[in-house]
Amino acid sequence: MTIDVLTLFPEMIEQALSHSIPARAQKAGLVDIRAHQLRSWAIDRHGTVDDTPYGGGPGMVMRVDVAHAALSAIDHTHRAHRIMLSPDGDQLDQGLVKELSQKKKLILLCGRYEGFDARIEKYIDQKVSIGPYVLSGGELPALVIIDALTRLIPGVLGNQESLKDETFEDNLSDYPQFTRPEKYRGMTVPEVLLSGHHAEITKWRRSQRQEI
Ligand SMILES: C[S@@+](CC[C@H](N)C(=O)[O-])C[C@H]1O[C@@H](n2cnc3c(N)ncnc32)[C@H](O)[C@@H]1O
Known part of the structure; x- marks a missing residue:
């Protein structure tokens, strides 16, 4: 299984997954997790990934063109199951974790600020929430999903019986x-x-x- 995480903070993902079960799973080649810096697909040399909202209002909105370019670059034939982390998405439970653990390729798109321009929904397959509260970014939710599903991959736990x-x-x-x-x-x-x-x-x- 491969999991690509699109984020403004790839080091958060890499650091958290360098311990315990997710680290073992990667070392054993049972899952390949890659964290990508969304800024690499910015449209200018300043690495701009967000802009002010049309219609006014507080905060910044993440640009659809940047996110779409990133999705197309890492999954240009759309083979992966593309998830955007969002507080109003399908609520994560063990049933959904099991379903996701069956996928061969997953992409986790992490928002920040006010989230993504709504037009990104055309390019994703599912929105997932880890609970009815608002966090500052999609990185912790992405890590929750990765942790919960890697332990279900056959061979990851020392003793499969414990599941x-x-x-x-x-x-x-x-x-x-x-x-x-x-x-x-x-x-x-x-x-x-x-x-x-x-x-x-x-x-x-x-x-x-x-x-x-
Ligand atoms: C500050 S939040 C945006 C909140 C958005 N303005 C709203 O009210 O729905 C920034 C990002 O954090 C992530 N996020 C926040 N809470 C989440 C949750 N409960 N589950 C999954 N992702 C979440 C999403 O990727 C979101 O785009």
């Missing part, structure tokens, strides 16, 4: 987990987990998963 009982699988929460110390400030570990009786442990864990 099977995770929260949201079968519309249930994960079961509670415990580790050493066995006693902590008067709190103990459920007896059954110390019993070594695998069938009983499985039964107990199943009983602990809550509907969500």
Whole structure:
């Protein structure tokens, strides 16, 4: 799978993905993530990517010609699934994460300021929101999507089994987990987990998963 991120802050993406599971996934060649500087497609030598809104009003709007040039350059036959991060997009949930993890090529277009000129919608496939609140830019949402979907790519997690009982699988929460110390400030570990009786442990864990 390849993921191209179009952003004014590629270093935010690169830095955040240089740790833990996303870093391992890239090193293992299971996902190829590239962060591109949108300014490289600016229309002037000052690297201008935004302008004042027609009709007036506060803030700056990101230019459609710059974003379109970037999309065409990295995906000129439109093979990728092109996502624009936007607070009014389809709300990200585990179902959508699964759907996106099946795509071979993804593009994540990150806005800043007042967002993109509305005409960009002609060149994207989907708008995605990570929640009903407004952030300053699309980089954190892009990272949330990348993190959530890379862990679903077969081979990325050390133990694929850990996905099977995770929260949201079968519309249930994960079961509670415990580790050493066995006693902590008067709190103990459920007896059954110390019993070594695998069938009983499985039964107990199943009983602990809550509907969500
Ligand atoms: C300050 S916001 C623009 C907000 C826009 N004026 C509005 O009211 O919808 C700048 C950029 O941050 C990103 N963004 C902000 N909140 C987001 C969210 N909840 N989910 C996804 N992207 C978000 C989008 O890429 C957006 O273009």
